[in-house]
Amino acid sequence: MAMSSITAVARLVHLTPSISSNPKPFLSPKPLFTLFSLKSSSYSPIISSSSSLNSSSSSSSAAAPNSSIRMSYDKQLAAAKKAASLAATLCQNVQKGLLQSDVQSKSDKSPVTVADYGSQVLVSFVLQKELPDQAFSLVAEEDSGDLRKEESQETLQRITKLVNDTIANDGSYKVSPLSEGDVLTIIDSGMSEGGPNGQHWVLDPIDGTKGFLRGDQYAIALGLLDEGKVVLGVLACPNLPLESIASGNQSALNKASAGCLFSAQLSCGTYMESLEGSPPVKVHVSNTENPEEASFFESYEAAHSSHSLSGSIAKKLGVKAPPVRIDSQAKYGALSRGDGAIYLRFPNKGYREKIWDHAAGYIVVAEAGGVASDAAGEPLDFSKGRYLDLDTGIIVTNRKLMPALLKAVQDSLKEEVLPSL
Ligand SMILES: Nc1ncnc2c1ncn2[C@@H]1O[C@H](COP(=O)(O)O)[C@@H](O)[C@H]1OP(=O)(O)O
Ligand SMILES: [Mg+2]
Numbered sequence: 001m002a003m004s005s006i007t008a009v010a011r012l013v014h015l016t017p018s019i020s021s022n023p024k025p026f027l028s029p030k031p032l033f034t035l036f037s038l039k040s041s042s043y044s045p046i047i048s049s050s051s052s053l054n055s056s057s058s059s060s061s062a063a064a065p066n067s068s069i070r071m072s073y074d075k076q077l078a079a080a081k082k083a084a085s086l087a088a089t090l091c092q093n094v095q096k097g098l099l100q101s102d103v104q105s106k107s108d109k110s111p112v113t114v115a116d117y118g119s120q121v122l123v124s125f126v127l128q129k130e131l132p133d134q135a136f137s138l139v140a141e142e143d144s145g146d147l148r149k150e151e152s153q154e155t156l157q158r159i160t161k162l163v164n165d166t167i168a169n170d171g172s173y174k175v176s177p178l179s180e181g182d183v184l185t186i187i188d189s190g191m192s193e194g195g196p197n198g199q200h201w202v203l204d205p206i207d208g209t210k211g212f213l214r215g216d217q218y219a220i221a222l223g224l225l226d227e228g229k230v231v232l233g234v235l236a237c238p239n240l241p242l243e244s245i246a247s248g249n250q251s252a253l254n255k256a257s258a259g260c261l262f263s264a265q266l267s268c269g270t271y272m273e274s275l276e277g278s279p280p281v282k283v284h285v286s287n288t289e290n291p292e293e294a295s296f297f298e299s300y301e302a303a304h305s306s307h308s309l310s311g312s313i314a315k316k317l318g319v320k321a322p323p324v325r326i327d328s329q330a331k332y333g334a335l336s337r338g339d340g341a342i343y344l345r346f347p348n349k350g351y352r353e354k355i356w357d358h359a360a361g362y363i364v365v366a367e368a369g370g371v372a373s374d375a376a377g378e379p380l381d382f383s384k385g386r387y388l389d390l391d392t393g394i395i396v397t398n399r400k401l402m403p404a405l406l407k408a409v410q411d412s413l414k415e416e417v418l419p420s421l
């Protein structure tokens with residue numbers, strides 16, 4: 001990250017009138033002990049209290065940066081949940097009344113909306129407000145380049161208003177409204193390169209912008225790297241119902257929903273709660289060993305991942321159910337609670353995966369007992385900067401199914417060549 005933007009953001013955050021005298025919790029207060037059950041058998045009841053997130057009885061699989069001592073990331077996790085929830089509120093409001101002028105196109109022709117920018121500003125703002133004593137480094141998808149152009153003035157005004165309205169309605173932070181200049185500066189606080197040393201937040205402010213534009217699935221995806229490993233992740237999925245969206249139950253996707261918030265911390269398991277603040281429940285991946293019973297997730301957009309390759313892998317494995325096609329890292333969330341057992345992703349050859357498209361989802365699945373690798377069976381490496389450096393594709397499943405899945409993937413890849421970009 002350029003030093004000038006670190007300094008500017010630090011100045012902005014520290015000079016704005018400090019945290020509220022009103023210590024109201026962001027999510028609704030939760031009862032201390034709540035037994036909670038949802039329909040899916042993968043959701044197990046937990047004792048819901050803030051300390052429940054410290055449980056050490058998880059099926060953790062990701063390696064700790066310092067495996068003998070368990071670091072606690074409780075404060076960072078609470079800040080991440082608050083940041084993603086507030087960003088989700090902004091995104092939900094924009095999605096309700098999306099205007100043509102809210103949508104722009106980036107230089108790579110991918111869409112970006114006022115909500116992508118607004119979400120990035122809110123997440124960065126909340127993290128810095130909640131964790132004022134910690135060094136701040138953020139690797140995020142958006143930058144302010146296009147917004148600084150003359151023709152983007154109106155868009156920038158709209159983003160600034162959306163962000164200020166969301167902060168004011170939430171009421172947690174007594175700050176003077178952000179100026180357009182502040183907004184540009186905060187967006188550019190996301191220009192860190194990440195890497196193997198120190199802590200870095202990793203943010204996709206809207207993952208699945210195409211789904212967002214269609215009114216379908218999208219996610220606010222926020223992870224934290226410590227010494228190159230993902231140590232916590234939060235996925236806010238405003239359009240994902242709490243009930244299962246397993247193959248055959250996809251009608252659940254069309255119902256109005258409160259939305260889901262998944263959160264995971266290294267060695268502490270994965271939890272799901274409603275974005276409206278229901279008590280968290282611990283979730284687990286499907287433990288099926290039988291590929292015939294497994295169903296799989298893939299991208300809604302065929303241009304993001306080869307549907308024909310996933311089809312041939314599924315056939316080789318003996319998967320019977322049709323694929324569940326949804327946008328964004330909501331796939332990782334759905335997999336973490338056992339709605340399906342496999343996620344297959346095969347972009348065109350030459351497409352470089354970014355860390356913000358997988359960091360949060362990766363730990364949400366890993367802490368729920370799942371495993372993610374590339375097509376060569378190598379674990380995903382988040383320590384190499386803004387991009388993931390991997391062999392073709394990403395495959396995610398439970399530990400029992402992984403060996404058979406890897407074999408089917410490798411056999412299918414020999415038969416089918418992915419198109420080049
Ligand atoms: N050509 C592409 N191939 C693969 N993924 C892409 C491509 N273009 C954009 N993406 C990214 O893929 C992710 C969505 O994939 P899917 O929903 O299919 O799982 C998003 O992160 C999206 O970026 P964005 O965050 O801008 O939406
Ligand atoms: Mg994008």
Ligand SMILES: [Mg+2]
Pocket residue numbers: 204206207208356357
């Ligand atoms: Mg994305």
Ligand SMILES: [Mg+2]
Pocket residue numbers: 116141204205206207208209
């Ligand atoms: Mg995005």
